[in-house]
Amino acid sequence: MRDQLRDQLSIFCFGLGMSLLLVANPGWCETPSKSAQDLDLSPEVIKKSPVLQRWRREVPNVLEEIQNDPSFRTKVRLGYSRFTSWEQGGGIIFGVEDVFIGRSGLTVSAEYESAFNGKHESYGGNLYYYLRPLGSYVNFAPLVGYQNLRTNDYSTNGVNVGIKLLLVLSRGGAADISVTQSWMSPGSEEEVGLTTAAIGYAITRNLRLSTGFKQQTSRQYQDSSVGVVLEWMP
Numbered sequence: 611m612r613d614q615l616r617d618q619l620s621i622f623c624f625g626l627g628m629s630l631l632l633v634a635n636p637g638w639c640e641t642p643s644k645s646a647q648d649l650d651l652s653p654e655v656i657k658k659s660p661v662l663q664r665w666r667r668e669v670p671n672v673l674e675e676i677q678n679d680p681s682f683r684t685k686v687r688l689g690y691s692r693f694t695s696w697e698q699g700g701g702i703i704f705g706v707e708d709v710f711i712g713r714s715g716l717t718v719s720a721e722y723e724s725a726f727n728g729k730h731e732s733y734g735g736n737l738y739y740y741l742r743p744l745g746s747y748v749n750f751a752p753l754v755g756y757q758n759l760r761t762n763d764y765s766t767n768g769v770n771v772g773i774k775l776l777l778v779l780s781r782g783g784a785a786d787i788s789v790t791q792s793w794m795s796p797g798s799e800e801e802v803g804l805t806t807a808a809i810g811y812a813i814t815r816n817l818r819l820s821t822g823f824k825q826q827t828s829r830q831y832q833d834s835s836v837g838v839v840l841e842w843m844p
């Protein structure tokens with residue numbers, strides 16, 4: 611009997627205490643009446659903030675944007691190449707890389723490279739299709755295109771197919787590593803294997819410095835070059 615009275619007294623005291631708290635703080639039971647769009651912000655603050663203007667119109671899916679907003683950028687490239695083969699010397703390289711076609715994962719690249727002494731010349735363009743979301747830090751892109759190659763010893767051209775690996779170290783083109791392996795005229799007697807590796811690092815918001823290595827391997831000839839390229843990102 612004594613235990614029952616003690617339990618009832620405890621329950622009564624607990625209920626009384628909660629009632630007093632609710633009376634003293636009625637706002638605890640109220641549902642907030644203001645939404646995120648009704649925040650008390652001055653028109654000047656909203657006018658100066660594109661982010662606030664956008665969020666007032668519609669709350670974006672931030673995760674989806676991070677996944678699909680490209681982690682790399684289009685680059686216009688101009689630089690110097692040094693050919694390692696005998697007496698080929700230095701040369702020039704210029705081109706454009708990863709021109710986006712809509713938001714589909716398709717990009718186009720083109721490049722021209724030539725030795726100053728005329729003993730080496732190559733040019734071509736490729737279409738890439740990135741298999742993972744464009745915002746990924748690791749991506750793979752099969753490629754298909756056309757390549758023309760001329761040296762002092764031979765000349766060839768044809769379809770170019772291969773794959774590219776892109777490692778994004780910092781989003782927005784600030785830093786990345788790429789490795790590309792392709793084959794020109796695959797399966798024919800004139801087949802040439804093309805291997806490219808490059809590291810890029812941004813020095814300003816729109817300028818990058820890139821260093822790269824290229825190797826061309828065929829049955830008749832093997833050549834390689836190293837280059838330093840200045841890249842402008844629109």
